[in-house]
Amino acid sequence: MPSALVWFRRDLxxxxxxxxxxxxxxFETVWCVFVFDTRILQALPAAAHRRALLLHAACRELHELLALRGGGLIVRHGEAVAEIVATARALGVASVMANRDYEPEAIARDRAVGVALAAEGIGFRTFKDQVVFEHTEIATLSGTPFSVFTPYRKAWMKRLASIGNAAHAPLETAALPGRLAAPLVGAGVIGVPEPAALGIRAPESAAPGLVPGAAAGARRFHEFLDRIDDYDERRDFPAIKGPSYLSTDLRFGTVSIRSLARAAAARSSSGAATWLSELIWREFYFMILAEHPRVTTRAFRPEYEHLVFENNETHWAAWCEGRTGYPIVDAAMRQLNTSGYMHNRLRMIVASFLVKDLQIDWRHGENYFRMHLNDHDLSANNGGWQWAASTGCDSQPYFRIFNPVTQSQRFDPQGRFIRRYVPELAAVPERWIHAPWEMPPIEQTTLGCQIGRDYPAPIVDHASARAQTLERYRLARETAAGRG
Ligand SMILES: Cc1cc2nc3c(=O)[nH]c(=O)nc-3n(C[C@H](O)[C@H](O)[C@H](O)COP(=O)(O)OP(=O)(O)OC[C@H]3O[C@@H](n4cnc5c(N)ncnc54)[C@H](O)[C@@H]3O)c2cc1C
Structure with missing residues (x-):
């Protein structure tokens, strides 16, 4: 029987x-390959945590896991199409096999790989693995894609009920003895590259607080199962362990979405049901991106392509660096900058603040998250930003503008999260922690935290920014309607 080459991408x-x-x-013989794609690496800043995570999860751990089963990982570094074709040719395989990716650039890359392999007489097969249901599997009664989440979720759950366990049953990969092939040294195959070769500048590229890889992902998942039933009550408070912290595992495929969906669907608690809904949001945004690839650069709702942004550079720098004077926003941005993670409630708060208080284009924020998030996923990130900016398919209404002070009071009532990331405010009592500029001067002096000196005064006034934003959104709609 001929041999095959499995191409690992975001399924590590x-x-x-x-x-x-x-x-x-x-196939009788199965080879495994991972390509450090120079086109993807070039678009990432040198210090991005994701490079180091990939090196660990993709190269080191995946190679070890395959070696335990008698195989190993061939690692290439270059342009994906050329590397895959050259590897497949050198090994003489009949087919290259990979799990499907739904991002526009990945789809174009896979199309090019398929064409180039076909020219060599080599097959290329792709499979569903990243999602429980692909975008083509969940449609309205008239066969069109959904653009509102709730009916999409209902259709998703209905399909799950009708298919039952087959939707998320595990796919066996215990190799028959001798079937997985170990990489041949000297056959044009390189070993695990040195960090420097991938542009990784240790030590700043390690992701603090996150142990990467499949073994750690499995531990995270099992640990989360102990608290999944309380997820709905705990998930909105960044100071406590509420969510699963599995997003980076889902991004790199170090956990299987089938195993997550299976575990959540098997439980009857409202916590598990809410968590399953979050996994469905993930698939909703995959579907939106696959069906409407224009969202990568444009508003889903065309009227909001007419929004006028201020894009003030000083405000932009203050937001990026966590110096806006709004403690919850600053704590969240500093969490992102230091760890590569940000809690979901905080992503909503900082995104709303950037677009609606600072009047900066949501695409700038989306790009900043792209560069800094360990779990960056084009579909969820774009969906999240368009949701916060009210430009998306099923987004926050334009007139709902988060107040960063009341959000802070509600979701970090004692200011525990703020104090963790904004040490300048560590001594500020609960009463003032959410809006420290309201602290009387005498108190500021006593606490050694003078606003404007030790911690910034707010860079914008929320109430007036809110009024201006409502007007900007009104104008955009009027312009779109041809009345502007
Ligand atoms: C502006 C903005 C940008 C975002 N960018 C990303 C991103 O780049 N990558 C990413 O994975 N998520 C993104 N999210 C969604 C969400 O914030 C993260 O998935 C979540 O915070 C990850 O933490 P967790 O794994 O502990 O989540 P949990 O609460 O434990 O959720 C479990 C999983 O469900 C999925 N999920 C949860 N919420 C959402 C959501 N709103 N949309 C899509 N999937 C969701 C994720 O895969 C997550 O890991 C973004 C949200 C916003 C508002």
Missing amino acids: RVDDHAALHHALAG
Whole structure:
């Protein structure tokens, strides 16, 4: 029987892996490859935590996991199409197999790989693995894609009920002895690259607080299962361990979405049901991106392409660096800058603040998150930003503008999260922590926290920014309607 090459991309595990499952079932010899794609790496800043996470999860751990089963990982560094074709040719495989990716650039890349492999007489097969249901599997009664989440979720749940366990049953990858092939040294195959070769500047590129990889992902998941039933009550408070912290695992595929959905669907608590809904949001945004690739650069709602932004550079720098004078915004941005993670409630707050208080284009914020988030996912990030900017398909209404002070009072009532990331405010009592500029001068002096000196005064006034934003959104709609 001929051999196959499994191309790992954002599916960096060996258990419950669709492409590996099909390759092992259909071929006598199975090789495995990962390509550090120069086109993707060039678009990432040198210090991005994601490079280091990839090196660990993709190269080191994945290679070890495959080696335990008698195989190993071929690692290439270059342009993906050329590297895959050259590797497949050198190994003489009949087919290259990979799990499907739904981002526009990945779709174009895979199309090019398929064409180039076909020219060599080599097959290229892709499989569903990143999602429980692909965008083509969940449609309205008239067969069109959904653009509102709630009916999409209902259709998703209905399909899950009708298919049952088959929707998320694990895909066996226990290799028959000798089926996984170890990389041949000297056959044009490179080993695990040195961090410097990938532009990784240790130590600043390590992701603090996050142990990467499939083994750590499995531990995170099991630990989360102990608190999943309280998820709905705890998830909105950044100072406590509420959410799963599995987004980076989902981004790199170090956990299987099937195993997560299976575990959530098997429980009857409202916490598990709410968490399953979040996994469905993830698939909703995959679907939106696949069906409407224009959202990568444009507002889903065309009327909001007419929004006029202020894009003040001083305000932009203050937001990026966590110096806006609004403690909850600053704490959140500093969490992102130091760890590569930001709690979901805080992502909503800082995104709303950037677009609606600072009047800066949501695409700038989306790009900043793209560069800094460990879990960056084009679909969820774009969906989240368009939701906050009210430009998206099922987004926050334009007139709902988060008040950063009341959000802070509600979701970090004692200011515990703020104090963790904004040490200048560590001594400020609960009473003033959410709006420290209201602290009487005498108190500021006593506490050694003078606003404007030790911690910035607010860079904008929320009430007047809110009024201006409502007007900007009104004008955009009027312009779109041809009345402006
Ligand atoms: C402006 C903005 C940008 C965002 N950018 C990203 C991003 O780049 N990558 C990313 O994975 N998520 C993004 N999110 C969604 C969400 O904030 C993160 O998925 C979540 O904070 C990750 O933490 P967790 O794994 O502990 O989440 P949990 O609360 O434990 O959720 C479980 C999983 O469900 C999915 N999920 C949860 N909420 C959402 C959502 N609103 N949209 C889509 N999927 C969701 C994620 O895969 C997450 O890991 C963004 C949200 C906003 C508002």
